[in-house]
Amino acid sequence: MDPETLKLLLDPDGYALLDSLPPYDESLAMALSERLRADGHAPALVAAALTQSRLRKKAHEKFADFAADMLFTADGLEQATRLPVAARHAERFAGAGVRTVEDLGCGIGSDSMAFAAMDLNVRAVDSDEVTAAIATMNLRHFPSASVTHARAEDVDLTGADGVWLDPARRDNGSRLFDPEAFSPPLSFVSEVAERVSAVGAKLGPGIPHASIPAGAEAQWVSVDGGVVEAGLWFGALARAGVGKAALVLGPGGAVELTDVDLPGQDVGEVGDYLYEPDGAVIRAGLVTGLLPITDGRLIDPKIAYVTSDRAVDTPLATGYVIDDVLPMSLKKLRAYLAERNVGIVTIKKRGSNIVPEQLRQQLRLSGDNEATIVLTRVGKSHLAMVVRPLEHAGEHAHDKR
Structure with a gap:
């Protein structure tokens, strides 16, 4: 989304049009677009509103009913943390006694929403101006959250209570696999963990074990059978004795397996x-x-x-x-x-x-x-x-x- 398109949507008339749209139906989208233009709405606004309507429908899988009151970009939605997983992140910070979280690389604000919902103070930061503006809209109901347009590396973390990082892992739409090519790189995450007592980071589930910083707890998370992230936890957020963990979220709740007292290999014949x-x-x-x-x-x-x-x-x-x-x-x-x-x-x-x-x-x-x-x-x-x-x-x- 470009700034001009966002401006159209944030105009009171534009936002009213978006909220007036029926649930998105691909088979009816063209006819609806023609009718809205015939009613006098600018073609650019109609296109932007219908795109948001489509993204809101797609976002329901991650955000449930919250999606109907949010704004998205296609990339931002794809990379956004699902709310049940974001809630787990927030619980870590709250459980460690953290009261203020610096969310560096906040994207459209999904993790910041969960932090704020746990009554944590949040400063959300994103280097993309449009994305930061969208995060501002998505966090507008949370008075304890603010959004800043800035690079993660430029944020003054002096006296920071807790830091959450979600490095960008794509470049011009292509997925990046080298952790040092992330923005910010994994080495920056490690540097922050040396300065702040409670640090967490969201990485792709394909992160090599050899790339995991020493002393970090790495937790892979799956939702309904799909692996969605590898979370790294440092300092007060890392659990004593846990190096690696697997958290499985599904209809029956949450189940976790860790490397504490992990048994050795036992190999045998194929059974029933x-x-x-x-x-x-x-x-x-x-x-x-x-x-x-x-x-x-x-x-x-x-x-x-x-x-x-x-x-x-x-x-x-x-x-x-x-x-x-x-x-x-x-x-x-x-x-x-x-x-x-x-x-x-x-x-x-x-x-x-x-x-x-x-x-x-x-x-x-x-x-x-x-x-x-x-x-x-x-x-x-x-x-x-x-x-x-x-x-x-x-x-x-x-x-x-």
């Missing part, structure tokens, strides 16, 4: 059940933490699958009943599926270089039934496991091999 760890558990390197939970074992020391002879319901992993285990042979797999009248397959893999779409074509499927195939490696052997989701399995499986 297979457990696919949540992505946050895998990213955090905590797969063996599932072994005592599932009473299980790894199928291979380098493969992130756990097997067990027990059915266990845990938000930390997706469970499957193993119906059959076959040596990975195209001929045998094709015959197996044809015999069972399977026409649709879901193919999952780990430790295999097979391309699922190519395999699906080679299987020449026909039939009315469906199946899920897990391709993996056990030692030097490549296997194809035929599985069913545990929640749909009905009675517990027995030994089928």
Whole structure:
């Protein structure tokens, strides 16, 4: 969004038009645009209002009903913290006794909204003028929050109580992978942590473990099965003894796994059940933490699958009943599926270089039934496991091999 477009939306008539729009419907957008222009509204304003309406609908996934009263940019929405996750950030600061948070790289203000909702004083800072203006609008209901247009590196942190950083990880729309190419770079986060007693930072979940600063707690977070961030916590915000953690948020609430008393590797034969760890558990390197939970074992020391002879319901992993285990042979797999009248397959893999779409074509499927195939490696052997989701399995499986 450019400054002129934002100016149109912030004009009282522009904002009134935006708030008067019906829930966004892509199939009706063109007709609605034509009607609004026919009613005398400027084409640029109509386009801007409809864009905001579309973004508000998309934002509902992250912000629920709050989205209907917010402004967005496309990039800002994509990078914004979901409110349930932002609330977790705010709880860390409040729990550590922090009263004022400097939110450096605030974006559209999602984390600042959560901080302010916890009655924390917030100074939100962003280097982009339009983004800072949008954050100001989104924080207008919180008197304890203010917004400053500035670079994170230029903010005077003398006497700062707590600092939250969300470095930009894109450049002209392209994702950046080098932590020192972030804006500000990861080294700046470490420097701030040396000067301020309570510091947190949001990074992408793909951050290499080797890049995590010494002394920081790293917590990978997933929401409804998707890994959304890796949070770094320093000083008063880091928990004693915790180096890495996986926080899984879902319909059933929050479950966390940490590296405290992490068990060693226990590798054994494929059992009756297979457990696919949540992505946050895998990213955090905590797969063996599932072994005592599932009473299980790894199928291979380098493969992130756990097997067990027990059915266990845990938000930390997706469970499957193993119906059959076959040596990975195209001929045998094709015959197996044809015999069972399977026409649709879901193919999952780990430790295999097979391309699922190519395999699906080679299987020449026909039939009315469906199946899920897990391709993996056990030692030097490549296997194809035929599985069913545990929640749909009905009675517990027995030994089928």
